[in-house]
Amino acid sequence: MLAGLLTASFSLAETMADVSQLRSEIDRLEEQIQQLQKEQEQYKNNIFGAQAKAQTLQNQINSLNNQIKYLESQIKVTTVSINKTSVEINETQGDIQTAEQKIEAQKRTIGQTLLFLDRQDKEGLLVTLLKNDSMSDFFRQVQYANSLSEGLTDLVRELEGAKKELESEKNQLETKKEDLIVLKQRQASERAAVSGTKAETSNLLKATKGQEAEFQKMLTKSEELERQMNLEIFKLEDQLRKAIDPNSLPLARPGVLSAPVQGRISQGYGCLETRWARRYYPDCNNGKGGFHNGLDIAASYGTPLRAADDGTVIAIGNAPYAYGTWAAVEHSNGLVTAYTHMSIRSVSVGQQLRRGNVVGSMGSSGLSTGSHIHFMVYAPRTFTTKTSSISGVLPIGATLNPLDYLLI
Incomplete structure (x- = not known):
C-alpha cells in the first residue's frame, strides 16, 4: 500500500513542478501585456489630442498615424494574450x-483499505489473535484496522472532492479554448483594421496631393454628402417609425438593454435643437432642430463595445459617409441594436453573442468628429439594410429612443 502511495507522490511532484514553470511563464506574459497597455494609453491620448484640434490635413494625418500605431500595438497585446492563453491551456491540462493522478491514487488507497478490512472481518478476532506473537502486536493490528475503518469515510469524501475539482478543471479548459478562438478572430479583425486605416491614409494623401486647400474642399464635400446621407436615412426610417405597432414593442424599462460602453453621452435621441443638429440632421419641429436617430456615447479610442443583450449578429457593413464600420444584433425580444463608427469590428454575421460580449472597439470611422459610438435601437421586425449610392451598406429601421431601454 505504501509503495503505491510513494509512486503516486513522486508523479504528482513532477507534474506540480511543470505547473509551477507554466505559472511563471503566465506571470511573465501578463507583465508584458500590462506594459503594452501602458504604451497604448499614450497612443489614445495622442488620438484624442489630434481629434480635438482644428480639422486640417496635417492633424488628420497625425490622427490616422496614431490610430495605426494604436492598432499595431493592440495586435501585439492580442498576440501576447494568445500566447498567455495557450500557456494557461497547458497549465490547466497539467492541473487535470x-x-x-490524485483520483487514481485515492482509488487505489480506498481499494487496498477495503481489501484489508474485508480480510480482517473474515478472519475474526480469534484468528488475528492466534496469528500475532504477542498481545501488543494483536492490539496494534486491531487499532490499525479501526483507524483505517474510521479514515475510510474521509478517503471517500476526498475522492468526491477530487472528482469535483477535476470537473471544474475540465470546464476551465473548455473556456480557455473558446477564449483562444475569440482572440485569434480578434487578431484577424485588428489586422484588417490596420490595413484599412493605412489605405485611408494613403487615399487621403493621394486625393489631396498633400495640399491643405484640397483637404478643405474634401471636407466641404464630405459635409454635403453627410447631409444628403442623413436625409436619405431619415426619409426611409420616418416612414417605418410611423408604421410601428405599439403592441410589438417590449415594455420600456431600464435594464432591458445594457449600455454598450461606459462614457459621456454627447448627443441624445430625437429632435435636438442645437446648431450642430440643425446643420447636419434633417429638420424637425418646424426647423427648430435636427432629428438624431441614435444615442451618441463618447469614450477613448479602442474602448471595447459590448453587446447590449444576448442575440445574433444579423448584419455588418461599412458606410464611409455615415456610420463607418458597423454591426447589428437582433435580440430575443425582437429589438435590434446597432453599433457604429467602430475602429475594429470583432463579429461576423450569424455569430451568437451573450450580453457583454465584445462586438468591436470604439473608433471614429465614417463621418465622425471624434471617438464615439452612435448607438441605435430598432423596433421589432423593422430592421433591414440598404445599399446607398452615396455610402455603402446602411442599417435601416424604425428607431426607438435607446434611453427607454438602457440602464445608464
Missing part, C-alpha cells in the same frame, strides 16, 4: 493530469 494532477487531479486524475
